[in-house]
Amino acid sequence: KNEVEQSPQNLTAQEGEFITINCSYSVGISALHWLQQHPGGGIVSLFMLSSGKKKHGRLIATINIQEKHSSLHITASHPRDSAVYICAVEGAGGGADGLTFGKGTHLIIQP
Amino acid sequence: SAVISQKPSRDICQRGTSLTIQCQVDSQVTMMFWYRQQPGQSLTLIATANQGSEATYESGFVIDKFPISRPNLTFSTLTVSNMSPEDSSIYLCSVRQWSHEQYFGPGTRLTVT
Numbered sequence: 453k454n455e456v457e458q459s460p461q462n463l464t465a466q467e468g469e470f471i472t473i474n475c476s477y478s479v480g481i482s483a484l485h486w487l488q489q490h491p492g493g494g495i496v497s498l499f500m501l502s503s504g505k506k507k508h509g510r511l512i513a514t515i516n517i518q519e520k521h522s523s524l525h526i527t528a529s530h531p532r533d534s535a536v537y538i539c540a541v542e543g544a545g546g547g548a549d550g551l552t553f554g555k556g557t558h559l560i561i562q563p
Numbered sequence: 564s565a566v567i568s569q570k571p572s573r574d575i576c577q578r579g580t581s582l583t584i585q586c587q588v589d590s591q592v593t594m595m596f597w598y599r600q601q602p603g604q605s606l607t608l609i610a611t612a613n614q615g616s617e618a619t620y621e622s623g624f625v626i627d628k629f630p631i632s633r634p635n636l637t638f639s640t641l642t643v644s645n646m647s648p649e650d651s652s653i654y655l656c657s658v659r660q661w662s663h664e665q666y667f668g669p670g671t672r673l674t675v676t
Contacts, residue, residue: 483663495655495667502663538605542663550596550608550621551657551665 454479458539458554466562471526473557475539478520485551486513486524487538495538498524529561565590565658567668575674576646583642584671586656591636594659597629600670601652609654612639646675 455478465471475484486498499506499513501522506513510529515522526533536556543549566589576582586595595612610618610631618631633639643650656668 485665487665487667494669497665497667500663500665540606540665550598550611551606552608553605555605 454481454541454543454552456539456541456552456554458557460557461555462558462560464560464562465529467530469529469561471529471533471559471561473524473537473539473559475522475524475554476520477539477541477552480517480520480544481541482544482549483542484515484522485540485542486522487540489536489538489556491535498537526559531561531563534560564664565592565660565666567656567658567666569654569656569668569671571671572669573672573674575676578647578675580646581642581644582646582673583640584654584656586639586641586668588637588658592658593636593661595633595639596657596659597631597639597641598655598657599652600655606655609641612641643673646673648675651675 457476459474483500483502485500488496488498501515510527512525536558538556539554540551568587570585597609598606599609600606608621609624609629610620612618612631612633614633628644630642651674653670653672655670659665
């Protein structure tokens, strides 16, 4: 079973700061997902990665398959970025596996 | 993309009763999953809902407690049976497209008293 570790668990930063959230996993995967969960429970998929790097607006996600590590970066952070960010991995079982989740990073961006 | 709706959005139930949660997707999808998020915790996979056959359950979850149906490629139900306060959680339906894009329903917030 894959072990997914996220760091930090909690992060408070000032508006405008560059934010990095890290995720590591123990077993090879077919894909890694970064998810955002706002208070109230709704979950939005931010990125799905199987290699390299993706960028969407102020968000950047990278993955290093060899090192079993991924990072989510937020540039020019804003209070509306305050949310829980969750790393989740798909097993290498050909797409039939559900996700295994990290415990999430609670991010607060102060004005 | 896929838009997922769940019913009910929330419910308060008495212990010993059962609740069936419905998940409806606006397009045909291959993979559907049910997850549980206990208070203050991250998500845990309950089972994969298989169309036309029995669901595949994760360790710690059994069919008698969480029966799942999936009669077609756009609809599934999860029943939480013989509920106890420990079942108080958010239950989420999720789907995965062939491209590995993942979508989540809005969740059903269940409180068992």
